[in-house]
Amino acid sequence: MASLILLFMSIIFFLIIIHILYHRLRYNLPPGPRPWPIIGNLDKLNPVHKRQRFAEWSNTYGPIISVWFGSTLNVVISNSELAKQGLKDNDQQLADRYRNRTSALIFKNGQDLIWADYGSHYVKVRKVCTLELFSPKSIEALRPIREDEIRAMIESIYKDLNNNYGGGGGGLVLRKYLGSVAFNNITRLVFGKKFVSKQGVIDEQGLEFKEVLANEFMLGASLGLVEHIWWLNWMSRLGNDVTLSEILARKDRLTRSIIEEHKAKNMKNINGGVKQHFVDALLGLQEKYELSEETIMLLLWNMTTAGMDTVAITVEWAMAELVKNPKAQKKAQQEMDRVIGLDRVMIESDISNLSYLQCIVKEAMRLHPPTPLMLPHRANSHIKIGGYDIPEGTVVHFNVWAIARDPSIWDDPLEFKPERFIHNDVDTKGHDFRMLPFGAGRRICPAAQLAVNLVTLMIGHMLHHFKWTQPEAVRQEEIDMSESPGLVCYMLTPLQAVPKPRLPAHLHEFETWD
Numbered sequence: 001m002a003s004l005i006l007l008f009m010s011i012i013f014f015l016i017i018i019h020i021l022y023h024r025l026r027y028n029l030p031p032g033p034r035p036w037p038i039i040g041n042l043d044k045l046n047p048v049h050k051r052q053r054f055a056e057w058s059n060t061y062g063p064i065i066s067v068w069f070g071s072t073l074n075v076v077i078s079n080s081e082l083a084k085q086g087l088k089d090n091d092q093q094l095a096d097r098y099r100n101r102t103s104a105l106i107f108k109n110g111q112d113l114i115w116a117d118y119g120s121h122y123v124k125v126r127k128v129c130t131l132e133l134f135s136p137k138s139i140e141a142l143r144p145i146r147e148d149e150i151r152a153m154i155e156s157i158y159k160d161l162n163n164n165y166g167g168g169g170g171g172l173v174l175r176k177y178l179g180s181v182a183f184n185n186i187t188r189l190v191f192g193k194k195f196v197s198k199q200g201v202i203d204e205q206g207l208e209f210k211e212v213l214a215n216e217f218m219l220g221a222s223l224g225l226v227e228h229i230w231w232l233n234w235m236s237r238l239g240n241d242v243t244l245s246e247i248l249a250r251k252d253r254l255t256r257s258i259i260e261e262h263k264a265k266n267m268k269n270i271n272g273g274v275k276q277h278f279v280d281a282l283l284g285l286q287e288k289y290e291l292s293e294e295t296i297m298l299l300l301w302n303m304t305t306a307g308m309d310t311v312a313i314t315v316e317w318a319m320a321e322l323v324k325n326p327k328a329q330k331k332a333q334q335e336m337d338r339v340i341g342l343d344r345v346m347i348e349s350d351i352s353n354l355s356y357l358q359c360i361v362k363e364a365m366r367l368h369p370p371t372p373l374m375l376p377h378r379a380n381s382h383i384k385i386g387g388y389d390i391p392e393g394t395v396v397h398f399n400v401w402a403i404a405r406d407p408s409i410w411d412d413p414l415e416f417k418p419e420r421f422i423h424n425d426v427d428t429k430g431h432d433f434r435m436l437p438f439g440a441g442r443r444i445c446p447a448a449q450l451a452v453n454l455v456t457l458m459i460g461h462m463l464h465h466f467k468w469t470q471p472e473a474v475r476q477e478e479i480d481m482s483e484s485p486g487l488v489c490y491m492l493t494p495l496q497a498v499p500k501p502r503l504p505a506h507l508h509e510f511e512t513w514d
């Protein structure tokens with residue numbers, strides 16, 4: 001038996017060496033660190049921050065590198081010129097997605113939007129997003145939800161402030177408030193439901209919702225090395241398949257029950273009252289676009305997962321930079337006082353008159369893109385980038401974190417300087433390859449405009465209502481700006497800050513919109 005296992009291992013080992021050599025000799029692949037048989041370069045990637053490791057390797061091997069995840073070739077692009085070649089010149093050829101085993105199971109092999117390969121299904125659901133869910137008209141129709149949730153956040157900060165920081169002592173943990181806005185905003189936007197009462201109490205369906213979300217993230221994060229080595233895949237199935245199918249069944253039940261509630265409500269309310277929540281919008285468009293129920297459910301969860309963390313992350317980083325840079329904070333507040341005054345609160349239409357605030361949002365997204373490697377693309381045919389071969393099936397990552405810190409295109413790239421955008425109107429929505437927080441090309445984030453509105457409104461409200469400083473016991477330079485590892489990049493240590501009200505008390509109270 002032992003000799004059989006040994007023989008089997010040797011054959012596998014031999015096949016992998018042949019596979020890697022075949023690729024190396026047949027193609028002119030980008031340079032990169034020397035891979036080990038079987039694991040490739042995975043030993044150097046787990047558990048460190050991929051984006052930083054990729055950036056270090058790029059410093060050694062150049063702006064386009066090969067990295068082997070087991071026997072899968074991954075190419076990482078870390079400069080703006082090559083990003084343009086990938087996302088503009090070869091946009092369609094790189095528009096497939098890499099799905100690992102777990103995402104393939106969760107998203108039924110790409111019957112959703114985020115993990116779908118480029119093809120007729122993708123084109124159809126993308127059209128639904130562009131023309132229906134995220135059209136300027138829909139974004140405007142959903143504006144009251146954004147304004148309402150942000151005002152609720154301000155009220156809750158104000159209450160906790162009067163209550164000794166909610167018992168927290170040194171300052172407020174901003175993530176708690178930003179997370180609530182992100183959660184309530186997304187559940188109202190996507191599912192047309194607010195699971196949390198004005199008193200902050202979450203209902204039973206909301207608890208189930210949170211648990212389903214947390215379980216899915218945990219499962220996705222718990223799978224490491226073995227996911228990338230096809231002949232070890234069976235190991236990742238041990239126990240996980242049962243857990244996964246239980247989680248998926250719970251998610252299915254929950255989503256169906258919410259959809260049924262909406263169907264019943266819409267039946268009673270044929271001529272009006274239906275708002276443009278995604279669930280109602282998608283049910284209304286089901287026939288027109290021939291959407292299966294499965295796809296509708298997957299789209300709803302796509303929007304939930306893509307929109308929840310990214311917004312809260314961006315605002316937390318921006319606020320940390322503003323606490324560290326009181327001059328920039330003051331300049332934004334002076335602009336707001338000039339444009340809005342001190343006797344009303346900010347509304348979304350003020351944004352176009354707040355150019356310095358817009359610079360702050362851009363600078364925060366430059367230094368801290370919430371998805372530093374975007375999402376993995378996959379080549380659906382053989383192409384060339386920077387003179388190197390990218391064979392069909394290669395997984396391609398764009399290190400937008402590194403591109404936006406490239407000293408050859410940005411002055412003082414590690415400094416938070418919103419002023420850099422005053423006379424240099426850099427587009428953040430996929431037209432300028434020096435900065436790609438939302439990606440570019442066919443797979444660009446379809447919600448970019450909605451996200452920018454929400455993030456700008458959140459930061460604007462926080463700055464207009466309060467002056468923010470670090471807790472007394474902490475010096476500015478001690479604020480921990482370390483990054484979390486993972487697909488999305490949180491502050492490793494949640495920001496704590498002290499708010500001092502700037503506006504009259506009655507402007508902190510609000511009436512809810514529903």
Ligand code: HEM
Binds near residue numbers: 113126308314374
């Ligand atoms: C600051 C906030 C956000 C940032 C920085 C962001 C960034 C991104 C990035 C980098 C991608 C991948 C692009 C690529 O792979 O080429 C993406 C995709 C996506 N985002 Fe966003 N996003 C944000 C907010 C949102 C929100 C609020 C939603 C929905 C409500 C959303 C929905 C999506 C979807 C559905 C995709 C997949 C698009 C596709 O594969 O075609 N995002 N986003």
